[in-house]
Amino acid sequence: MxxxxxxxxxxxxxxxxxxxxxxxxxxxxxxxxxxxxxxxxxxxxxxxxxxxxxxxxxxxxxxxxxxxxxxxxxxxxxxxxxDAAALHERATHQRFLARLDHELKNPITAIRATAVAAQDGSQTDAWRTIDAQAAKLSTLIRDLRKLAELETRPLDREQVDLEQLLSESVTALAQQNPTAGARVVLAVTRVPWAVPPLSVDVDLLSVALDNVLGNAAKYSESGPIEVRLREQDGWAVIEVADAGRGIPSAELSTVFDELARAQNARDVSGSGIGLTLVATVMRRHGGDVSIRSAEGAGSVLTLRLPIAR
Incomplete structure (x- = not known):
């Protein structure tokens, strides 16, 4: 009043x-x-x-x-x-811009330096280096565009058997990387109840699963890669565990940010968009993603999707 x-x-x-x-x-x-x-x-x-x-x-x-x-x-x-949410979003955006500046600056610097050297004929592999750096930039731009599309494109849902979809993702990994594929073990819990078919966008969820499995293969040179599927409290839970290099504890809080890459992963090729893409796909399906990791021991990435009752 x-x-x-x-x-x-x-x-x-x-x-x-x-x-x-x-x-x-x-x-x-x-x-x-x-x-x-x-x-x-x-x-x-x-x-x-x-x-x-x-x-x-x-x-x-x-x-x-x-x-x-x-x-x-x-x-x-x-x-x-x-106010707290706005501050967090602003800080996340600033970190993204800083990473983007770093990721773009290095290839451009390499291209310019190599181009100058190539002009006087002192480097026979100069144009090969330019091509590699240009390809890196192209990949980064493609991944950023893909992420932007995931945020806005409508979901094309259909009923899907998650066990079958996981099997297909494991098979795809084995075709691309037979050594890593041979280390994958798929375990599905069906008792006392199995995960029912879910209404999901198959293409988007497949992209997320491929990224998670690809990361497990890239960052673990040996040891098993365990993929586990179960129902828990009304959620379909997918876990992908590896015995790889793990993530430093100080960097776990930003691992899902755009272009985020752990310090101990700089020697492995990648754009730093993969886990951001996974988080976006899960969020658009009403689910979530989390990670547990210990440097030098391995990581467990957990995806959760709601089960409609």
Whole structure:
């Protein structure tokens, strides 16, 4: 309510008490000692009536003031949460721009330096280097475009058996990298209940699974790669575990950022878009992704998709 309504309610609260108090005082001064049938002095009864009449609007006023204070506190908490989210988004965007600058600057510098050297004929492999760096830039731009498309393209859903989709992803990895494919073990929990078919965008989910399996193969040179599927509390849970190099603990909080690459992974080719792409696909399906990792021990990436009941 408005301030004017508050003032009016305050006046309504005070007027009965004031009028009845004046009336009772006038009666006392005039020597009016008439009694009610309940044998209560009329001045006291009049004063009590004023209190009763004032109690109703006073109670309403107190309740409204409490509600207003509660609303103010809730609004403040909502503003604080929004400010915190905006700060986090801004920090994430700044990290992305810094990484993008780094990823673009190095190939461009290499191209320019090699082009200059190639002009005087001192480097026979100069144009090969230029081609490799240009290819790296092309891949980065392609991955960024793919990520942008994933954010906006409508989902083309259909009922899918996740076990079959995982099997196809494992087969695709084995065709591309037979050594890594031979290390993959697929385990599916079916008892006491199996994961039912889910309504998903097959193309997008396949891209996410291919990225996760590809990362496991790239960052673990030996040891098994375990792919596990199970139902848990209304979610379809997919885990991809490896015994690879792992991720430093200080970098785990930013591993899903665009262009994020761990310091111990700089020697492996990649754009740093893969896990961001995976997180985007999961989010668009109403799911999520998380990671547990220890440097030198390995990583477990967990994908969760909601099961419609």
């Amino acid at each position: 408005s301030r004017r309504a508050d003032v009016a309610l305050g006046i309504l609260t005070a007027v009965p008490v004031a009028l009845c108090t004046l009336t009772a005082g006038g009666m006392l001064l005039a020597g009016d000692e008439r009694l009610l049938t309940m044998s209560t002095p009329l001045p006291a009864a009049t004063f009590a009536a004023g209190l009763v009449l004032s109690a109703v609007p006073l109670t309403v006023l107190v309740a409204r003031n409490r509600a207003r204070r509660r609303d103010v506190r809730n609004d403040a908490r909502a503003r604080d949460a929004a």
